[in-house]
Amino acid sequence: MSLPATRRNALSVALGLGALLFLTALAALGLGGVHLSIPRVWSALMGHAGDPQGLAIVRDLRLPRVLMAALVGAALAVSGTALQALLRNPLADPYVLGISSGAALGEILALWLGGWWAAAAPVLAFAGAVATTAWVYLLGRRGGRLTSYTLVLAGVVTASFLSAVILFVLTMLSTRDVRGTAFWLMGDLSVVTSARIGFMAPVIALGILVLYGFAKDLNVLLLGDVEAAHLGVPVARVETIVFLLASLLTGLAVSVSGTIGYLGLLVPHLGRMLVGSDHRLLIPAAALGGATILILADTLARTVVAPLELPVGAVTAVAGAPVFIYLLRRRAG
């Protein structure tokens, strides 16, 4: 389906998917070791007294996690959407540029150094993501321009190198740390603090809003570089800013939740199936859709083999791979 990109349709998309997100979040807050009914969840959210258990479970235990899932899901999905436009490649993904490997290295170095460093692991993970982004950017740049080809090659080579370094550092870690790292590498939303949410929420929201400002330019970029330039788009500048923003969003997401795969790749596609390729509709659809899907995946991750928890990245991979294959076949056919 392809909706005409009007202000009204953008609002409809936002409201419709926003409502879906809200309902999913409510349901997710009710599910877990102790099942809570929706009315109970609602009264806990509203802060009504008389249900201390419900209050504790919803507010202290599940709400931060659901909020973080929404933020990370939105960040990864929007980042994937922007990168697919930037690379003119509907099969691009935030991780193909090596950003997640950089974040992983930062995280693992933090664990290895231990003590105070370990506590600041997200900061190091983010620093790793930023450093890798800068490196890939400089490496992949050709005459001031970011070409899809060289950028992807630079990303792949960097990711490959970093993986080797990561494996090396892993051998230095204790067994317990290795297990924790493995979990983190597969995506883990269980370590969430409200301080982190307080920081991430405005930054991610701002990043997504700024990217939305480039939605028209991204549409035109999809026509091709020369065409875009002829239509007045400052191609080099737009590419640079979009690349940096997408990397920022990915880096933030990965630094707190590890590498959750398939969202950046698939949510934009599902979004296109729903609202078409116009980024003025697609970016809100991806943000809200990504948030909803990750909340669902995380809920599954913590309930399906309760009391054990699966890493959420495993859920997205198991669900995502068949969807990806389906989309590939659809394109080929």
Next chain:
Amino acid sequence: MSVIERKPEAAPEGPKGSELRSGSSRGDRLSVDRVTFRYPHFELGPASFDARPGSLTAIIGPNGSGKSTLLEIASGHLKPGSGRVLLEGDDLHAMSASARARRVGLARQDTPLLFAFTVREFVRQGRHPHVGRLFETGEDERWVDWAAAETSLQHLGSRRLTEISGGEFQRAVLARTLAQRPRLLLLDEPTANLDIGYQIEMLSLLRRLAGSEPFIVIIVTHELNLASEMADHVLLLDAGRVVRQGTPEAVFDAAQLSRAFRTEVAVDRNPSSGRPRVTWVTCGGLAGGRR
């Protein structure tokens, strides 16, 4: 100059734009002034020509003679080694990309097809230089309707670009360029994939647009006879130099064309229009071939 054309342009650009467009004393034409360009194995120029509003200029010449390069330089997109290009008195290379995009439209032959937009979405992209806010206005949509109608695409609006024919795609590219409402309309091989019916329709459309709006239309084409029929002014390029320019009658000289294209051609008159007509010279069933 029709009132309808002027109104949407003036608003986004502000006073400077509208002042320039009211036909000031600096002229209302395109002026290509001694431009040169150096490729590794090839030198274009110095090339000069003028094109007035309401005219259709055709650039012809053998492959590799620099036609597309000259067109790109005239669009303001490719910076010449020396010389300048003035549109209505303004240096096209000194403008910002967005200011230029409001005045110059270039429809290229090898537009890539990367994503499956619908035809209408594709044409609407032409409004990009004019859309100040995030969403198009009713005015923008009216120009999209107009561009689609002019190129007979109004019934294909919701079809995906991947579902239309090569000729229809080419018309869509033209429609997108028309939707830009540029002063200067540049087209590289606009009739490349079209059957003869659409070729004539396309060039008649361009001829009509040049006359009525008025656009300045410049095309690069291999279709010598269509150029002869439709153009007011023809440039013959060979190995980067403008060997001849003028009316079709002046440029379509058999000896000159044979030299430029390195094959023997004959020129007679089209009986219905009186314009020059180029035909192959054959001997014993085969064409003369390149010497």
